[in-house]
Amino acid sequence: MKQFFATVLIAGCAHAACANGLESLESFVKTVSSGRADFSQVVTAPAREGQTPRSKTSSGTFEFSRPNRFKFIYQKPFEQSIVADGQTLWLYDADLNQVTARKQSAVLGSTPAALIAAAPDLRALQADFNLTAAPEKDGLEWVVATPKTKDGQLQTVRVGFRAGDKPAAKPAELAALEILDSFGQRSVLTFSKVEVNPSLAKDTFQFNPPKGADVIRQ
Known part of the structure; x- marks a missing residue:
């Protein structure tokens, strides 16, 4: 199954034991204005009766510039792209040679992308x-984000950070996203080779539909 973004019950804890996750999120949003990383994504569909859960793995690269610009390039097993240029969200499927263009402001509010790349604060x-x-968990500090609107496909997102230096000479580093959608599908992204605040070219988030591609505007 091809998947761009998959749209856990969390144990409670004392405030002092958990506060660092929110501090890391605040540090990340405040101090990391751009980023670059490799990612691996495992999407697991809920098990059907009498069957084991089915998982699909993909990998690629991720870049962002706050606010509202990011790019996911899926390289394996299928070539796909998600590019947000600040106005339009472009989804490109190389196998189908098809591009879907959507108004960015209408689709990004309560999404995982908003958590890590779109919001200014x-x-x-x-x-x-x-x-x-x-x-x-797993040496990471975690935040659980639950959308306030209940009409979307997203249930919860867990964001994992590697803690920065104290005092914050080094910002928290994005390490993982765990996404659960309303259909019970779970998507786990892990990030590696993370670069914090790299200088990105001005045309990094420009997208031009490939010649001959079928462009669908929504």
């Missing part, structure tokens, strides 16, 4: 998400 995130710190 924590207050903007809190307009769309309820944010709760979660216990440390």
Whole structure:
């Protein structure tokens, strides 16, 4: 199954034990204005009766420039692209040679992309998400984001950070996203080779539909 973005019950904890996740999110949003990384994504569909869950793995590269510009390039197993240029969200499927263009402001509010790349500050995130710190796991600090609107396909997003230096000479580093959608599908993205605040070319987030591609505007 091809998947651009898959749209856990969290154990409770004492505030002092969990606060670092929210601090890391705030540090990330405030101090990381651009980024570049490799990613691996595992999408697991809910198990059907009598069957084991089915998983699909993909990988590629990710870049962003805050606010509202980002690019996911899926390289394996299928070539696909998601590019947000600040006005339009472009989805390109190389196998189909098909491009879908959507108005960015209409689709990004309560999405994982808004959490990590779109919002200019924590207050903007809190307009769309309820944010709760979660216990440390796998050496990472976690935040659970639950969309305030209930009419979308997204249930929850867990964002994992590697803690920055204290005091914050080095910002928190994005390490993982765990996404659960309303259909029970789970998508886990892990990031590696993370570059914080790299200088990105001006045309990084420009997208021009390939020659001959079928362009669908929504």
